[in-house]
Amino acid sequence: MHPADPAALLEGLNDQQRRAVEHTGSPLLVVAGAGSGKTRVLTRRIAYLLGARQVHPGQVLAITFTNKAAAEMKERVAELVGRRANAMWVSTFHSMCVRVLRREAKTLGMTSSFSIYDSDDSKRLITLVARDLDLDPKRYAARSLAVHISNLKNELVDAETAAGNATNDLERRVAEVYVEYQRRLREANAMDFDDLIMRTVELLQTFPDVAEYYHRRFRHVLVDEYQDTNHAQYTLVRELVGTGRGTGEHAVPPAELCVVGDADQSIYAFRGATIRNIVEFERDYPQATTVLLEQNYRSTQNILTAANAVISRNPDRRDKRLWTAMGDGEKIVAYVGDNEHDEANFVAGEIDRLVDAGIANNSDVAVFYRTNNQSRVFEEIFIRLGLPYKVVGGVRFYERREIRDAVAYLRVLANPEDTVSLRRILNVPKRGIGERAEACVAMHAERERVSFNTALRAATEGRVAMLNPRSQRAIAGFVELVDGLRRFVDDGQDVAEVLDAVLEQTGYRAELEASDDPQDASRLENLTELITVAREFTELPDAPEDDAPEGSAPIETTGPAAGTLAAFLERVSLVADADQVPDEDDTGGVVTLMTLHTAKGLEYPVVFSTGWEDGVFPHMRALSDPVELAEERRLAYVGITRARERLYLSRAVVRSAWGQPMTNPASRFFDEIPADLLDWRRLGPERSSPVRATTFGSGSGGGGGGASRSTFGSRGTRSQATRGWQETAALTLEVGDRVNHDKYGLGRVVATDGQGPRTTATIDFGTAGTIRLMLIGSVPMVKL
DNA sequence: AACACGATGATTTTT
C-alpha cells in the first residue's frame, strides 16, 4: 500500500519545487529550466493532490505531447501512489481528444469508428482534391496546401471562415481546397491530427452539457511542455478548465490548472507552437501564480554557463539563469574538422578514447546534428570502426510503405468509407485496377454524389460509365476480397489473424516472397514484426481500469474495447515510436545518433553536438530571419543542456551538401559562448600550409586515416579523392570478410573472382540474399 | 497497365 504520506512527498525538493507541489487554487505556471526536475514536480504534485488534498485520481487529467512522456509520467506517479494511478487520465493531447471524440462522435455527425489520418494520408487526400479542382501542382503543391490548412486548423479557423477571410489568390485557393478537403474527410468518416484537437474544442464550445460533464469530472488539469502548445491546444485546455461562469446547474467552478514549460525550449514553432501561450500565461489567467525553477540537477556549471550565454542572446525573453551545486566540471571541447569525415572521425576517436579510459560507456554517448542526412557520415565511420550505434528518428516503422499498406487494409476493414486507405490498396498488390479504372470510379462517385466505396460497388454491377469489362471484373474481385476479409473481422478474429489473412489473401506476402529485390526481404520482416505487435496487443491489452470518482457518472474506458481492431488502429495511428531510444542497459550499449529536435527531453553524460556551421546550424533558412534564428538558438540551448558531464561542439570547414562541397563559416553560436569555457582541440587546417592531398596507399594508415586527408583541392579533386580512398580501403575483399552495404545491409564475402577493376565478390547478405557485386566505381559498401 | 527514364528539389516533426 502507498499511504502517500504528504510530508514524504515534499522530501528532497528545493523551495521552488515544493511551492509548485503545494500550490493550491489559482492557475499555476511552472517555468522549468532544462534539467530542473520538472517531471519530478509534476509527479509529486499529482501524488500530493491525492495524498494531502483528498483528490480522487479520476479527477486528474494530465496532458503531454508524446506517448513516451505520458507513459513515463504514469509510471512515476504509480511509484508514488500505486494502482490508483490507473484511474487518472494521463495521455497525449491527441489520444485524450480521440477518447472524447469517440464517445461523442454522434454529436458531431461521425461514427465512433472514424479513421485517423496522419499527415501522409491527409496529403494524399489534398492531392486528390487539388487535382479535382484543377490546381496547378507546381504553384499549389499538396505539401504546401497541407501546411496552410494545418496552420488554419491550429488557429481554429474553419474552412468557411477561411473562405470568408481570404484576401488574396493564394488564400482563396487554400480555402477552396480546405472546404472540399473537409467535405471529403467527413465523407470518409475520418479526421486528421489537427481535427482531433479542433473538433474537441468545437464539441466543448458548442455543447454545454458535454463540457459540463468533463468539467465535473476533471478538477485538476496538468499540462506538460506547455511551450509547445499551439493556439488550438491552448483553447482546448481553457475549455477543459472552464470559466466557472455557468449558471444554475451548469455552475461548475473552474478546474485547478497547472502548466509546466520552458519558453527557451520551444523548438516547434514551425508546427504551430506559439510561445505566446507561456509568455502571456499571466495575462490570460490574471490570478495566476508563477514558480521559476532554475536549479539544475543534470549538468556541470560550465555547460550551464554556456547554455545561459547562448540563450541570453534571444530578444524578448524572460531572464532565467540555470545554476548547479555540482561544480564547474570539464571545459567544453571544441573541434574544427577539415570536412565532415574528419569531424566524424574525431567524434569516433573521442568516443573510443573515453570508453577505453573507462570514463563512459557507449550508451552514455549521444551525437546530435541539425538534419537527418548528417547521420550518414557518422554511420560510415562507426561501422568501419565497429562502434555500435543506433540512429533514432528518420523513417519510422509506421511510415514504411509496407506497414502503411497493411494498415490501410485494416482501416478499410474497420471503416469501409475510408477513401484514402481504400484508394491506397485498390491496386496494391497489382491486380489490374489501373489509374484509368480508378478515375472512372472516382468520376462516378462525384457525379452521383456517393462515396468512393459506394461507387466501387456500383462498378461491380456495371453501373459505372466508361469502365471496361476487364477492370470491372478486377474491381469485383477486389470488392469480394475485402468483403471476405471483413467477414473475418466480424467473426471476431484476433487482429493478428486478420492481418495474416490480409497478407495471405491479397497476395501481398506472396509478391514480396517472390521478389528478388533484397529490400523486399526486409519489408517481409517488417510485416512479420507488425503481426507480432498485433499479437502482443491482443494478448496484453494495456487498457487501464477506468475508475470515475464517486458521484460522477461512470465513464467508458479508452473507447474501443481492448484488443479489438479499432483499438489496434488507434494505437497504430497515435503511437509512432516503434523505434525507441536505446536503453542504457542495452547490452554493452550503443551510441545514440539523433537530430537536435529528437534530443529534447533526453540527457546523456557525454554529448557531441556536431555541424556547428552557419548554414547548417543555424540552418540556412534561418540566417536571414531573426524569428527563425531565435528558434535555432533555442535548439542550441536544448542541445547544450542535454549534456551531463562532457560536451563537445564541432564543425567542419568543408561539408558536402547535395553532392557539392560547401565551405561553411563557423556557427555564430560559437561566438556566443564565453571563450574561457572552450577547450579548442583543433582550430582547423593551418592557413599557411594546407595539408597536401596525398596518394592513397592501401589500407595501412590506421588511426588518423581519413582525418588528415585534405579536401582543399578543387571540387572535382575532392570528390575523386574521397571516393578513391574509400575504394581501396573498402574493396580489398577476401573470403570471410564482413561488409556493410548501403542497400543490402550486413553480409559476408563467400567468394571473390577476377582481377583489378574487374574484381567481383559474391556476398551473402543473409535475409537480403546472396549477391554478386562488381567492386568498381563507388561501391556503396564498407568493409568491417 | 506497367515499367523506365529524366527532371526536380531537398529543415526540424512529439501526434
Place this chain on the structure above:
DNA sequence: TCATCGTGTT
C-alpha cells in the same frame, strides 16, 4: 547525392 514524381514508352 538521392529519392520521389511526372511523363513517355512498350
